[in-house]
Amino acid sequence: MGIVLGPNRYGKAENRVVRIYRDTARHEIRDLNVSTLLRGDFGDAHVAGDQSHVLPTDTQKNTAFAYAKEHGVTSPEDYAIALASRLLHATPAATGARVEVEEYPWVRIPVDGKGHDHAFVRAGGGVRTTVVDVTAEATLVESGLKDLVVLKSTGSEFRGFLRDDYTTLAEADDRVLATSLTATWCYAAGDHDWNEAYDGIRQRLLETFATTYSRALQETLYAMGTAVLEARPEVAEVSFSAPNKHHHLVDLSPFGIDNHGEVFIAADRPYGLIEATVTREES
Numbered sequence: 001m002g003i004v005l006g007p008n009r010y011g012k013a014e015n016r017v018v019r020i021y022r023d024t025a026r027h028e029i030r031d032l033n034v035s036t037l038l039r040g041d042f043g044d045a046h047v048a049g050d051q052s053h054v055l056p057t058d059t060q061k062n063t064a065f066a067y068a069k070e071h072g073v074t075s076p077e078d079y080a081i082a083l084a085s086r087l088l089h090a091t092p093a094a095t096g097a098r099v100e101v102e103e104y105p106w107v108r109i110p111v112d113g114k115g116h117d118h119a120f121v122r123a124g125g126g127v128r129t130t131v132v133d134v135t136a137e138a139t140l141v142e143s144g145l146k147d148l149v150v151l152k153s154t155g156s157e158f159r160g161f162l163r164d165d166y167t168t169l170a171e172a173d174d175r176v177l178a179t180s181l182t183a184t185w186c187y188a189a190g191d192h193d194w195n196e197a198y199d200g201i202r203q204r205l206l207e208t209f210a211t212t213y214s215r216a217l218q219e220t221l222y223a224m225g226t227a228v229l230e231a232r233p234e235v236a237e238v239s240f241s242a243p244n245k246h247h248h249l250v251d252l253s254p255f256g257i258d259n260h261g262e263v264f265i266a267a268d269r270p271y272g273l274i275e276a277t278v279t280r281e282e283s
Contacts, residue, residue, distance in 0.1 A: 005046050011037035012057040019068040027118040030073040033102040036060045040094035053093035075194035076101040080132035088134055096135045103128040144184030151178035156214040176247035186236045204228050217244055217274045225278025237279035244272035
């Protein structure tokens with residue numbers, strides 16, 4: 001039985017690219033974590049040590065930084081498409097280029113009631129993500145967010161679940177529901193207003209989480225995905241990964257203290273993990 005090289009790719013991971021716009025006295029900042037990958041006919045590099053078709057990962061790193069200046073960063077998606085296209089063009093042996101971008105949000109420090117021109121503080125509210133895959137035939141864009149920590153202190157239950165000999169979980173008709181949400185969505189082909197789309201989808205997810213009575217985290221995720229697809233025709237599907245960040249009611253009765261859903265312990269592990277994709281029927 002012979003041995004052959006299977007699928008392979010290579011690139012430069014986690015380039016920390018910070019682009020500051022200084023065109024006016026009021027600066028703007030885009031803070032990115034950029035990873036690049038090339039795939040294609042690179043078999044000789046593996047089986048014969050021949051690097052003649054390999055664009056060095058150091059060159060990929062340099063291109064990521066140079067394109068932050070030459071092309072600019074109006075959005076993670078636009079930047080990633082340009083960078084992937086450049087790497088594909090520069091590497092004849094490559095059949096595809098993949099660029100993954102995380103963007104970390106910053107907000108202006110308030111001074112005298114308004115945001116400072118050039119001083120920022122790292123914002124919470126999740127990390128913006130995008131994955132772009134470019135070939136000669138197509139450009140695929142999957143955007144999203146991660147580490148978006150949300151909680152509702154009521155409006156959630158969990159009852160009527162399957163039981164067996166090892167089930168100890170009590171039913172809850174009023175519980176804290178919390179998660180650190182990861183959501184990704186696939187765009188239909190074409191040009192889009194990437195920043196407007198991201199802001200609108202993020203807001204739709206948050207509004208739906210807040211206003212949907214939840215009989216399970218699964219039901220909440222389905223409602224959130226449905227709300228996005230109904231509002232955004234350019235989105236083909238939405239996928240979620242949501243750890244259930246359990247909040248357990250603390251028994252204060254040994255101290256003679258009543259605890260009517262007011263004091264909880266936030267348990268970081270183990271946790272339930274719910275994953276789902278909501279898609280259009282025609283997809």
